[in-house]
Amino acid sequence: MSWKDVLYPFSVWKNILKDPVTIRKPEEREGSSRYRGFHINDLEKCIGCGTCEEICQNAAIDLVPVEGIVAKPGDSGLRPRVDYGRCCWCALCVDICTTNSLGMSNKFRWSVEGENADKAIDREKFGSPDDYLFVIGAENKYWDNSEMGYRKPDNYDLTSPVRVNMDHLSALERQDSFIEMMKGYSKEQAQREADRCVECGICTAACPAHMGIPAYIKAVREDDMEEGLRILYETNPLPEICGRICTHKCETVCSIGNKGEPLSIRWLKRYIADNVPSEKYKEILGTDKIEQNGKKVAIVGSGPSGLSAAHYLAMMGYEVTIFEALPEAGGMMRYGIPEYRLPYDQIDKDVNYILSLGVTLKTNTMVGKEITLEQLKEQYDAVFAGTGLHMGRSTMLENADHKKVLQSIDLLRKIALGEDFYVPEKIVVIGGGNVAMDITRSLARIQRKKYGRVNITATCLEPHGGMLADEEEVVEAREEGATITPAYGPQRIDIVDDENLKGLEVAKCLAIFDKEGRFSPKFDLDDRQFYEADMIVESIGQGADLSYIPKQLNDNIEYSPRRQIVADPDFQVKNQPWLFVGGDIVKGPDVITGISNGHLAAVGIDRYLNKKED
Amino acid sequence: MLDYGLKNRELFPETKSDGTVDIDLSSGKYTKVWQGPNHPGITGNMSLELTLLGDEVMESKTHVGYLHRGFEKLMERRRFINNFPLVCRICVPEPDFNEYCYAAALEELAGVEVPENALWIRTLILEMARLQSYLMWLSGQVGAFGFGIPSQWMLYCRDRVLDMFEELSGARIYHIYMLPGGVRDNLPKGFKAKMRETLNDIVPLLRDYERVVFNNAVFKKRAKGLGYINPDWIEEYGITGPNARGAGVPKDVRKDNPYLKYPELEFLPVTETDSDVYARAHLRWRDVMMSVDLIRQILERTPDEGAFKADLPSMLHWKIPAGETYVNAECTRGEYGYYIVTDGSGYPRRVNVRGPSYTHAVTLAEKMMVNCNIADVAATLVSLHTYPPEVER
């Protein structure tokens, strides 16, 4: 102990003249720029996917309807509501938000003030847990537009925004063969891709068949192929096919696509189907024995809707017979889609399983020719027609009826049938949709095999970036040697004589639709090109051939402005209770819509026949 | 043991060879006093059941159970990521050691390599955590002796460090800045300058504290010789941290089992030899100064840009292969550790948190309180630096 020990403590007095360090009310310190304060949410950007709700360990978030926000594909129409009686301000919800719409402000004061102050004394009101519920961004809070506060940092993600690519044949490997281009995922790739899913179900709502996507993706993650297959067949009996060529409306809306690349939902479906051998299907799906109900249903056309209806009817115990005009089942899937996209053995795998349920397939049997619709009506309890769009549309240009001006759909059919046909050295394709790309790429392959080089040009009205075909189809077509010239429209077909063509003149397309949105292309006639061609292929859409429907019946059928048959939600034709329709003649056109129609029609038929019995 | 001047020892029961005494409560000589759970002289939610004879403690029992939240069990039912908001709450005044040990254990089991930036930032966070926690302790220790003014200075200093935590992580207490694979982000712009400024502002106050506390007749008179820890107990009771270093045993996980960036930093564990309340207080004050120095070293070397988090599977489905590990770190009270068992699922199979406070607050405190004057119980307990939330989890 020394003199210091007595004197030093008095040195605290040196602070007597300093200002205090505390902040006095009503002044307030601002939260830092990363402060995790009250939530903010951009309601326009948010899609109500509920991933914030999913990650919150405190169950502090639930999704609720909000006035002015309606559900649409890619948006559940709900928005998150947070309960500040539960929230612990961890911001994991912000980190995982699939759209980056969610954030936190740097504000932290929320008290009952002013005219509400007396409510504070009202214990009943003030004590209600509901006082702390708050629909983020929808209640005009003073922090709604706060610039400061926590946001998800860049380069930091709790779930990967990057898609796992699928191995495929290079342009060199595939350009002269019809071998399947995409190789499929390996187990490791599939699991890594499946891992990215946040299980929000936004995709399920957008899928025409409402497939249990998050559930089967989970099965991939957990390497349970059997469970995966069961989930697929609940809503879709053509998984090998859809896993390859589905138009994947699900991926378009996948919530992960909002801040990264959407899940490869289609490829994951294919992965499941690819990894279950056909022999095991019946056992896994429990369809070894199906009790028959003794009723008979005829199906016209073995496309997606017909096969789907057949499958679900067979599952319910109906005796099903499919009538198919062509030599094999599959409809447009077999005769309209090239083999390099959808190999025939994969179609067979799906079809054979359906046939193994006791479904009879009568090929080369055209309804309206070999047998009439009336006969089917007589012989069966109900009839389902899904005959698809097998007639190409013409440009109606002068000389469009020339011998060497052909329809893409007819050529694709010839290729599938293995027929030999005229493929010249110079070809022009009119059209920019997926079918146009299919025929372009198919003919390019044949040209390369035959002549060692490719000379094919596809031209369409739509500009680059607005083309109807999938982006990758266009890229791959170009890789294979085809020329794609968007934004040019056909003007004139020049001919040499009845046998030979000169080519096609096109002009720059300035606009496709008029102000009212009607189809009325405008051209810049100063910007013209001439493509020499020995053959021109029209690929601008297809129509239905409904000549098998007798006139008297046809007169009673209602058609939409797009020439599609109007049917009720059970796909039962008005005034013709025995007749059900589906597929491209009713909706779509696309495969998965057809599958969905077929399924609903099967349920409808069952309902109708049960009712009839009562 | 302090000599309180009570010479008439024959009134006192005899101490047996194992250190216990036979207390006959029916004799009417004794008084039972509960210090806690609501008592300013207790460090948080625990209590001491004291049996007094006059002013002197004959027997002390530590009671816990006021703060049991079942965290270890809860963790078994949550995704790995969802345990981060939980683990930080295991030790309220020092959450970051929980975040670190938990994250590091998971990373070890999952075979994840953490980027350099994250290692630096984690080291920074742990030193900042040490700093603010010690500051609160410096405040509490003198508070227990009735020194209000230096106590307030330290709380102010701590708040300045918390401001920096807020800058960094967006929260003052529960930072949740370490996550599997690294940290949430690099240091915010301007952080280093602000942190240095903060250190420059608090060091003068720490010097003032030194002057008025350690050169203080009252403090010396009361703290010297009080709360003696015999160096022989260190191993036997599993005493770690300043409680051991105050007795001259240089235990420090940062040196003994180096982790993060400590091998690249220059420092030596601080030790004292007197092993009493005064020595431990002085030791902690020197530790604070060392932390200040370490933070300066870390700020020099932490990169501003670059990867701060390893690529990992989705946190919603992250599964970790079966395994077990123990990861430890040096917190302000000694060795802090997480023992984790995983079974290949998306949840931990078992988590056991080893906090230093259990040994210090229960076994050690019960031993030390015997023969202590009731007026010194609070100061002695505070000098052990125990945090009830990590005693019981």
Ligand code: SF4
């Ligand atoms: S901040 Fe954390 S606790 Fe709060 S709502 Fe978000 S996820 Fe839940």
Ligand code: SF4
């Ligand atoms: S995660 Fe984001 S987009 Fe999804 S509901 Fe929550 S706030 Fe909206």
Ligand code: SF4
């Ligand atoms: S696939 Fe996409 S939309 Fe579907 S559940 Fe997963 S994350 Fe959501």
